[in-house]
Amino acid sequence: MKIYLNGTSPFARLVRATALELDLKPIELEWVDPWSDQPGLLAVNPLSRVPALQEEDGTVLTETLLIVRHLIESAGHDAELRAEDMRTISELGVAYGMMELAFAFTIHKKHCGDAGTTLQDRRRTSLGRGLHAMETAVAEDSRWSLSRLCLWITLDYIRFRDVTDFRADRYPALTALFAAHKDRFALQKTSFA
Numbered sequence: 001m002k003i004y005l006n007g008t009s010p011f012a013r014l015v016r017a018t019a020l021e022l023d024l025k026p027i028e029l030e031w032v033d034p035w036s037d038q039p040g041l042l043a044v045n046p047l048s049r050v051p052a053l054q055e056e057d058g059t060v061l062t063e064t065l066l067i068v069r070h071l072i073e074s075a076g077h078d079a080e081l082r083a084e085d086m087r088t089i090s091e092l093g094v095a096y097g098m099m100e101l102a103f104a105f106t107i108h109k110k111h112c113g114d115a116g117t118t119l120q121d122r123r124r125t126s127l128g129r130g131l132h133a134m135e136t137a138v139a140e141d142s143r144w145s146l147s148r149l150c151l152w153i154t155l156d157y158i159r160f161r162d163v164t165d166f167r168a169d170r171y172p173a174l175t176a177l178f179a180a181h182k183d184r185f186a187l188q189k190t191s192f193a
Helices: 009-021 039-044 063-072 088-114 116-139 144-160 172-181 185-189
Strands: 001-006 029-030 052-054
Touching: 001 009, 001 039, 009 052, 009 063, 009 144, 009 185, 039 052, 052 063, 052 144, 063 088, 088 116, 088 144, 116 144, 116 172, 144 185
Parallel strands: 001 029
Antiparallel strands: 001 052
């Protein structure tokens, strides 16, 4: 199994962290730059996006949550990431949506500068609503799950890229979740570079 990824993609980090949480081996890591249309990446994903997962038989999966689901199903053991109750799935949708918003905000800023736009303001506002929703969810139930792994990586990406104001006094439950899991092997091993 080979995962195509880069060091600053929160999507690739979610896939790699999932594989580490599940203790899947062996996995070959192929570090690529999706912005430069590298031939090796284009051969497995014509959209030049990461992550991409290539199985031994040549089968390729190219969307983050599809890859994550495949990894969980392939694990061959029951894992805390396997939870498929509706609450976890619902929270995963919010956490992953926040990841997409933070990434879109970052890419817009990279290519269009710091100039505030209606779209960027809308992204920030939506992220704020997501943070508040997840603050409530985590305060009610702090168990580790796939949605919390995604949320943790999203929070780290928001901090890494300075996307929006993430203050501990405004989000005590999220801050506690972040602190409680910062030493997890899968999160340390996949830190943004």
